[in-house]
Amino acid sequence: MLKARQLISYVHNIVDMALELDENTLDKNYTNDDALFSLRLTKYLPTKNEEQLAFGEHQDFLGFTLLQNDNVPGLEVNVNQTWFRVESKPDTLLLVGGEYIERWTNNYWISILHRVAAVKQLRYSVLFFTGPDMNSFIQTLPCKKCRQQQSKYAPITGHEHLKQKSIAATRN
Ligand SMILES: O=C(O)CCC(=O)C(=O)O
Numbered sequence: 432m433l434k435a436r437q438l439i440s441y442v443h444n445i446v447d448m449a450l451e452l453d454e455n456t457l458d459k460n461y462t463n464d465d466a467l468f469s470l471r472l473t474k475y476l477p478t479k480n481e482e483q484l485a486f487g488e489h490q491d492f493l494g495f496t497l498l499q500n501d502n503v504p505g506l507e508v509n510v511n512q513t514w515f516r517v518e519s520k521p522d523t524l525l526l527v528g529g530e531y532i533e534r535w536t537n538n539y540w541i542s543i544l545h546r547v548a549a550v551k552q553l554r555y556s557v558l559f560f561t562g563p564d565m566n567s568f569i570q571t572l573p574c575k576k577c578r579q580q581q582s583k584y585a586p587i588t589g590h591e592h593l594k595q596k597s598i599a600a601t602r603n
């Protein structure tokens with residue numbers, strides 16, 4: 432868990448560089464005890480038929496997720512309304528941006544829609560979900576690329592965002 436947390440800090444440093452932000456801009460949102468880190472091991476049983484999804488389409492809703500798939504394929508990503516299979520490679524970590532990445536970058540980077548398609552055999556994945564201090568405001572970062580357009584999102588705390596998501600989920 433500690434190693435995964437260190438790795439995600441490293442990712443945040445790379446993000447700062449990629450977005451030409453001051454050092455430690457992103458990671459300082461994760462230093463508080465209210466930051467969210469959760470490690471999950473998922474076991475997928477073989478699905479009954481080809482049409483049945485092992486895990487429905489969704490966007491991750493926090494910051495970055497580190498994802499390790501075993502050798503059994505299944506993960507698919509949606510690009511321009513088409514589903515593409517992600518090759519599963521051993522000893523490889525995938526980085527998935529959650530909804531906060533869209534909010535922070537004002538959609539300069541997107542949170543990809545993904546799902547797990549039918550699986551013919553047992554499949555395992557390890558996921559490390561991360562989110563900032565849930566009391567802090569998620570708002571457009573001061574990066575040039577993110578500020579090219581007017582902010583599409585009003586500042587919102589992590590808690591409020593989660594609350595709105597669960598209200599929306601119960602309405603669906
Ligand atoms: O197990 C996988 O490969 C992906 C699962 C996933 O996207 C999730 O749990 O959010």
Ligand SMILES: [Fe+2]
Nearest residue numbers: 489490491545
């Ligand atoms: Fe996911």
